Amino acid sequence: MTDFTTELRAAAEAASLSLSEEQILKFTRYDALLVDWNERMNLTAITEPRDVAVKHMVDSLTAYDAALFSGAPTVIDVGTGAGFPGIPLKIFDPSIRLTLMDSLAKRLAFLEAVVEDLGLTGVTCVHARAEDAAHEPQRRERYDIAVSRAVARLPVLLEYTLPFVKKGGHLIALKGRAYQEEADDAKHALKVLGGRIESIRPVTLPGLDDKRAVLTIEKTAPTPKAYPRKAGTPAKKPL
Structure with a gap:
């Protein structure tokens, strides 16, 4: 057993998460791959x-919601980076049909190696910018759930993610201490893009006292075809 395995067991227990031995082994292997690849490319600090x-x-x-994730939903992790939160969610609930999307090809090579090494099935890795991929017919409004962590402030993130979500589906956004301010700033973007904040759930992580929350946003109407705008525009000119 590694130090990581011990720490994961303790953290999961403190967070009231029940992990099987198989899940713990997969998380441990994921950590080993992350640390190894991180020596050759910048995946995480x-x-x-x-x-x-x-x-x-x-x-x-913390993004996991048993009610939303029931029934083997299609899930897209937009701007997944080193695979967070998508890969942990897939390890935790193997039934989800997961798409990992990132704009950096080097990261995709890492993600594909993780998926293969861990024997994860029902996972697709896509090299694309959200602003481009969201206009592709096979991806636009095709997913039950979009998830995202540490990608952009909420008004910008909504333009990146909501176009992928089908009407009645959800965006689950993991946010830091400014979550309420971001939610307030996103009112116009929500109206334009066809969404509404369903819930804001404050969360605490074991041993940390920083503020963070999980925001769940329901897709209430189709996103107008003009969105997302061309690459770079959402960040430069937020809705």
Whole structure:
């Protein structure tokens, strides 16, 4: 057993998460791959076992909502980076049909290696910018759930993600201490893009006292075809 395994067990218990031995083995292998690849490319600044267990793995699992994730939903992780929160969610609930999307090809090589090494099925890795992929017919408004962590402020994130979500589906956004301010600033974007905030759930991570929350946004109407705008525009000129 590694230090990471011990830290993960403790963090999961503190967060009231029940993990099977198989899940713990997969999380441990994921950590080993992350640390190894991180020596060759910049995947994460967080590498200490306890920090990875709490700030990456357990944090990602705060996005899990048993009601929303029932019935093998299609899930897209937009701007997944090193695979958070998508891969931990897939390890936790193998039934989800997951798409991992990122704009950096090097990251996709890492994600594909993780998926293969861990034997994860029902996972697709896509190299694309959200602003482009969201206009593709096979992806636009095709997903039950979009998830995203540490990608952009909420008004910008909504333009990146809501076009992928089918009407009646949801965006689950993991947010830091400014979550209420971001929610307030996103009112216009929500109206334009066809969404409404369904819930804001404050969360705490084991051993940390910083403020964070999980925002669940329902897709209430189709997103107008003009959105997302061309690459770079959402960040430069937020709705």
